[in-house]
Amino acid sequence: MPTPRIVIVGAGAGGLALATRLGRTLGKRKRAEIVLLDRNTTHVWKPLLHELATGVLNSSMDEVDLRGHSSAHFYRFQRGSLTGINREQQMLQLAPILDEEGYEVLPARELAYDYLVMAIGSVSNDFGTPGVAEHCHFIDSPEQAKAFQRDMINTFLRYTDPNLRQHTQLTIGIVGGGATGVELAAELFDASRMLNAYGVTALDNQQISVHLLEAAPACCRGFRNGSVKRLKQSLKRWA
Template sequence: MAEGATGQRVLILGGGAGGLELASQLAGDGRVAVTLVDREMSHLWKPRLHEFAAGTVSSTLAEISFYMLARMRGFHFEQGEVRAIDRAGGRVELGPMRDDEGRELAPARFLAYDLCVVALGGVTPDFGTEGVAENAVRLDGPEDAEAFRTRFAGAMIRARATGVPAEIVIVGSGATGTELAAHLRNSESGFEARGGGARQGKLLGITILEAAPEIMPGIDPELRRKLVERLKAIDVKTVTDAKIAAVEPDAVRSVSGERWPADVSVWAAGLVGHPVLRRLADFELDDKGRIRVDRTLRSTVDERIYVMGDAASLVPKGAEAPLPPTAQAAAQEAAYLSETIPFLLAGQPVEPFVYRNRGRLVSVGRAGTVGRVRPGVGDDFLIHGQFATAAYNALQRHHQWKVLGRLRGTVAIFADMLSPAKGPALKLHG
């Protein structure tokens, strides 16, 4: 592992929305030696996964090499699958790396740490529902996005050739499902015949199925009303009270016997901690398999292990439930840990993490953007139009600046703005 000026070694497991921001900020400080571990060789910012899946995005930050970022930002990158943490020995075990034919590229290794941060993210659970693993696509990582893209393109080519619309059925009306639906509607136009005119000779039917009585459970009612309006405007069908019994090869079936034919089924119902978290060590987990932490993000069982992002179960002061799994929370936790870790390594006390809910924003492409934001403590108001669009872009801009630095981040942002698919038809932050 990299040796820094102080010799204090910080090992960050997972280079996603939270882990990579932490590595970039902490290494830039120069006070500690930072090693980032990820099983992938490049970083993909998860909130854009659905755009990648729909096949329309080509972003500077859509995929960016960890090896290159490490050189740029001054941390060490170690590619490999995290297997376990040896808490007593203060080291992490990585499995061997193999190529597609199973030949070993790098042996199993151990990496030592003085402080370890777990940022391994989460996955979409199937709740034991029949046929999900075999027949549905889940958007948990780049390989899922790739699988969806291949199936979606195939269905669209068939629809174009036969004149029978492709049917995409999305189970779950949370951020992932709703954003994917809106973006698919955008990508449909790419398959339309020249001169065919928008929505002439429909090529794509999109249905969102939600088990709860309303879509986006937990969202502000006024935002929901506007969201439903927008989904209708882009011809996305929503069905509530749809409790799913099974995903079949060509349909989704509910407990009450309804059946929705599907060329591609997407399972986007909730998020739990990554299964590897259960195997890592004897951590205390919550009912969603996330590691319980105290208000400094320290794991409840080990003072040298911290947890952040979707992997962490953090109940803020005065709250009853843990923070929701969002990039917004992961980014704030990364900023917090980048400030506290040097103090922790020096054995000094730190203030607890305070989450600031910046609100939710829904951007509906050409039709505008609406949202509820909280710019200051206690404030909470609805915004729309240009202001909302600018605010909506802020989360990703923030990520690009933190990861790439101000200059390169700005260049990446301009590249994104010039890209033919510069944003989804509908986007939610929260």
């Protein structure tokens, strides 16, 4: 009987753990071929994205290289972005891979599977609010977190311009007072301290106001009351 191929799409928290477990069991004994597919070649632990966004975390030190990881754990990593599934033929359609200049490195192609696991995660919901998709940063992926970081550093740099310096207040709005929003708010103050230490001194903590917007009466719903109270006190102390 031919060895069945199990394809897992998405090397996030769920997909990577599953590929590792299946690789160490079925893959190692050659009872199945385990293939992990992701559009990126590295895995960054998503709960740390807000730290990547503020520059507290250095992604090149904290990411897992999927090629290296796959060979150590008896599964095969394939880079590719899923665009469609042909269920009758048990075939995945993958987008072409382009280089940094947009030239095609690999054309669109297919990947056959016997068993398929979808682990492509989720993205933030903007609830169709006009303007949000075009004008807000999202922190759902390492690329988005790095884009936020670039924007933040450039904004700080812009404030070194004496003309801008006169308007000395920088206001940052965070929509969503869950754990990520609260952590990001706190990290932003650390980030500004860090930038000051690195010589970007146009703005200090007193000139940054962070607004955390939450529809519910309190942030971090689901946390114990005592924790929410302490959290609020800490945020107010920083603000």
